[in-house]
Amino acid sequence: MRPFDNPKVASAFEALPPPTRTGALALRDLIFDTAASLSGAPLINEELRWGQPAYLAPKGSTIRLGGHKSASFALFVHCQSRLMGDFTSVFPGEDRIDGTRAVLFDSPDQIDPNRHGWLIARALTYHL
Template identity: 25%
Template sequence: MNEQVKAKFDSYPEGVIPKMLELREAIINVIEECEFSDYEETLKWGEPSYLVEGGSTVRIDWKAKSPDQYYVFFNCKTKLVDTFRELYTDDLVFEGNRAIVLNLKQSFPVEEVRHCIELSLRYQSIKNLPLLGA
């Protein structure tokens, strides 16, 4: 983890850090399991961001204005969140066409979120497939 990203994680409230680290771990696991050769972990718009070649950036964050929630953000100019909504309308909560909203007081829906992250990281090669090939 680079120093800027580490500083961002360290800035979260004590009860938020474990959830954010769990989310980061899910992203890193997807990257490793899909054998993406290189990935970038950085801050974009002040949020921890993850990108692989041929993918669409995945950003994560917690916001003080919504203290019980944390987020996985996607490029709003893609059809990612619309596709996720079709696949997981009963399992996940969405914010517009840009984010999955997670609740700090609920269990982390690992498999669903991991699948969404994988689709985002593969986006350039699957963007023309129905439901992104899901």
């Protein structure tokens, strides 16, 4: 696991219930792995937004991780972007989705590095 640079983010993960934390940490690893694989590897800032771990790239759209009322954990993107619409067009019916804002997960086993990495890459480079 990648160490935390921001103690507030580390505390936010520690405050999550164990099943949510496990899934959110797996998504965190996928975010950093995906960023490292991109051409020109964007600098990722890990901060808190709305009390949740958030990942920002200079030319990207914010990604947030956390619990969800209908799932153990979720990957959130900006609801007014085209990210979720593009994702569901490319991967129709493959995930539980909350409108235009989140992919919902009940288990880390549901995380697909290729499919969800695709969404993460699009979010990190959204404004390019």
